[in-house]
Amino acid sequence: MKKIAIFASGNGSNFQALVDASKNGELQAEVHLLICDNPNAKVIERASQSGIEAFVFMPKTFPEKSAFEEKIVEALTEKEIEFIVLAGYMRLIGHTLLSAYEGKIVNIHPSLLPAFPGKGAIEQALESGRKVTGVTVHYVDEGMDTGPIIAQKAVIITKDETLQSLEQKIHEVEHRLYPETLNKLFAKKE
Numbered sequence: 464m465k466k467i468a469i470f471a472s473g474n475g476s477n478f479q480a481l482v483d484a485s486k487n488g489e490l491q492a493e494v495h496l497l498i499c500d501n502p503n504a505k506v507i508e509r510a511s512q513s514g515i516e517a518f519v520f521m522p523k524t525f526p527e528k529s530a531f532e533e534k535i536v537e538a539l540t541e542k543e544i545e546f547i548v549l550a551g552y553m554r555l556i557g558h559t560l561l562s563a564y565e566g567k568i569v570n571i572h573p574s575l576l577p578a579f580p581g582k583g584a585i586e587q588a589l590e591s592g593r594k595v596t597g598v599t600v601h602y603v604d605e606g607m608d609t610g611p612i613i614a615q616k617a618v619i620i621t622k623d624e625t626l627q628s629l630e631q632k633i634h635e636v637e638h639r640l641y642p643e644t645l646n647k648l649f650a651k652k653e
């Protein structure tokens with residue numbers, strides 16, 4: 464079983480889906496740690512309710528990114544974390560983490576990348592008038608949602624779609640695609 468850490472900044476519905484999938488045997492990994500850069504995030508409550516330890520920090524209290532990323536690497540090392548799963552972590556990953564976990568960091572993004580990278584991807588897809596958007600799981604590099612794509616799933620945008628209905632459809636797909644894709648990755652021989 465892979466020992467994973469999930470990084471999240473907000474609600475944490477993907478965190479919850481992965482924790483639930485791990486507990487009921489659908490995800491071949493154990494969630495050992497939450498890394499969170501926002502002390503007010505709902506995901507912290509979710510971690511505590513699931514009995515998962517959280518490393519919570521405030522980026523502003525550190526002089527630079529490498530300083531808090533060093534602390535994160537310490538926390539990950541202490542818990543013997545093998546793989547990092549980003550799930551709504553609203554921050555670019557820096558050199559310190561990328562070099563400590565080379566090829567072992569993935570992210571989920573609510574669009575069919577390379578379309579609509581960055582924030583507000585669901586809204587932008589809706590406003591663009593396109594008929595299809597979706598979800599992407601990709602490896603993380605130093606860019607904003609630019610790493611190699613691992614898996615994608617399309618979501619149809621209907622004529623009467625609202626932001627709320629589209630968000631709901633996207634999240635439902637995310638909650639299935641993420642555990643499914645991670646299982647495939649973890650099943651591969653290294």
Ligand code: GRF
Pocket residue numbers: 471473474475476477478550551552571572573637
């Ligand atoms: C998801 O849509 C994910 O694709 C994006 O951030 C959102 C996080 O949602 N990176 P949640 O906090 O997991 O509910």
